[in-house]
């Protein structure tokens with residue numbers, strides 16, 4: 001069904017129940033008075049099935065996003081990779097009932113980016129290097145390495161300077177690496193390190209058109225963030241490609257229509273702030289000045305960037321802004337703000353969040369009015 005039609009139906013009928021109502025009414029008026037009631041029911045059910053199957057459900061920014069188990073998706077600060085027709089979403093699993101002595105990463109799959117199937121808690125990691133009880137694992141990102149046929153996960157690892165310290169838990173400033181032979185299997189932790197020997201906190205991922213994989217990481221001492229190429233086996237961060245002298249977190253990058261667009265957030269911790277973007281013709285730069293992606297007073301509509309996901313369809317390419325709406329005191333309830341970006345010609349704008357639908361095959365996105 002064309003998305004426009006979906007929204008017309010959604011506007012006029014609102015729920016599946018009211019679609020049944022409409023369908024029944026039509027069926028009654030068009031069938032002869034002698035039609036057996038069973039025919040009416042079959043007609044109604046057939047029409048309902050067609051409607052329900054064809055109508056793509058909308059993405060609802062900021063609302064609970066339920067997986068196939070009817071549980072809120074736990075993939076905060078996440079990343080997505082696509083394997084054939086399936087998208088895999090990885091992120092921080094902050095479930096309330098998680099074992100507090102471990103840190104968790106969850107993986108979900110989807111073919112339409114709307115309905116997500118829980119696959120596995122791919123990482124249930126006990127303190128791997130004696131970081132101490134307050135150690136942190138944030139923003140996991142997974143890459144697939146064609147050469148080694150391994151899935152390689154990067155994560156932000158942090159903790160106090162000494163295992164027992166009560167103070168700042170963001171001193172270690174490292175990345176951790178874990179690998180797996182299958183996309184949603186149990187990942188094995190390998191090690192942690194400082195990429196290029198530098199302090200690294202928020203990380204982002206980018207896969208260029210030629211398949212090259214990059215880690216984006218924020219570095220406080222140098223007051224900016226790096227775009228760095230991974231080694232051939234992805235187990236190391238090999239080469240600085242660009243350093244952007246702007247202290248931004250939540251780094252997200254996309255190559256769209258001949259231009260690189262990077263988004264980052266200001267450094268206000270869990271509190272939302274005006275996220276900004278810059279562009280460059282080459283990954284190496286030079287990068288333009290940063291501009292707001294949304295009216296600054298909205299603080300990015302309460303969200304923080306984590307990834308830009310490009311959906312290339314048969315008719316159109318849509319770039320999705322994936323953001324987190326953090327709830328620091330009830331992390332498990334943190335929400336997601338996904339919206340299709342207005343992007344092109346060196347400009348990028350995050351539209352005001354509303355329900356929207358996406359056809360992953362045509363690439364068309366339609367925002368409800």
Ligand code: GAL
Nearest residue numbers: 077138202249250268269270
């Ligand atoms: C944010 C960062 C999050 C988390 C938080 C802690 O700026 O993006 O991943 O580290 O700070 O305050």
